[in-house]
Amino acid sequence: MRACVDIGGTKVAVSLSADSTSPLIGRRSEPTAKTGDNDAVAQQILRLIYQICAEQGIDAASVDRVGVSSAGPFVLRDGLFELATPNICGGIAGPARGLPNNWMTAVLEAPLKQRFSHVRVENDAVAALEAERRWGALQGTDHCAYVTWSTGVGVGLCVDGRVLHGKNGNAGHAGHSFVSDDDGNALCGCGNRGDVEALVAGNSIARRFGQPAPDLFAAAAAGEPQALATTEALCRVMGRMLYNLIATLDLERISLGGSVFWHNRDFLLPRLAAEIDGKLAALTRDAVLVPAGLGERVGDYAALALLD
Ligand SMILES: [Zn+2]
Known part of the structure; x- marks a missing residue:
């Protein structure tokens, strides 16, 4: 067993x-x-x-x-x-x-x-990437990433058919990269201020805006102007991170999961794509964002994908 x-x-x-x-x-x-x-x-x-x-x-x-x-x-x-x-x-x-x-x-x-x-x-995003390549939305793709937008923000990367690991198994920690000087007061659990995870992760949304992510996105989907402005700003941060991955690694496909993304995917997917489409077309026109093929079970299958 x-x-x-x-x-x-x-x-x-x-x-x-x-x-x-x-x-x-x-x-x-x-x-x-x-x-x-x-x-x-x-x-x-x-x-x-x-x-x-x-x-x-x-x-x-x-x-x-x-x-x-x-x-x-x-x-x-x-x-x-x-x-x-x-x-x-x-x-x-x-x-x-x-x-x-x-x-x-x-x-x-x-x-x-x-x-x-x-x-x-x-790393959970690396394991989820392996599961998505095996059973989900990244089957048959050699230049791809899995991105989870959840309590934290995690990334698993595959280039030329090789899953990237790095010196301590930490390749893909783009959630702790900086894409904005929006809010230097937002403290990430890693100790950084104003990195991607500090600005947009589920736990950060609750602390920055005083309401849980589900409430914020529900208000935005209902057209509440302040919530719409807030969620557009969150998408700008996440969209820049996704663009940076595509530009740096020449990716063809990024699969997205995680509770924040998954429960709001109809709202988020077009807004994230809009942060990528039209930028440096030679790099982005053949790159697509897709919801995780394994959906909410990607975490369970991630661990299974590690055991051949
Ligand atoms: Zn961080």
């Missing part, structure tokens, strides 16, 4: 699967552990796997392979991945960010390796 784990800044989800083509079974999800010692997330994953096995009547000893798709960035300690995820580790940006811990990292791969013979950890 294999366990498929999706770690986000908001939720942790775990499913089991008999092999990489079987349906996911026994899915359990709960808020990401953020209190106690910095192995809390790893212990939460182990507990969820055991709970699913008990519920499904599966011998826990038969689970030997674990794929972990996680919000990054990562740091390597003794060759093993630890999370340095801004929305989980409160020590990175300090008390101003308001997380209930002072972790600089959360250990992940080491505690799992003590229990399972095969553990593969990838």
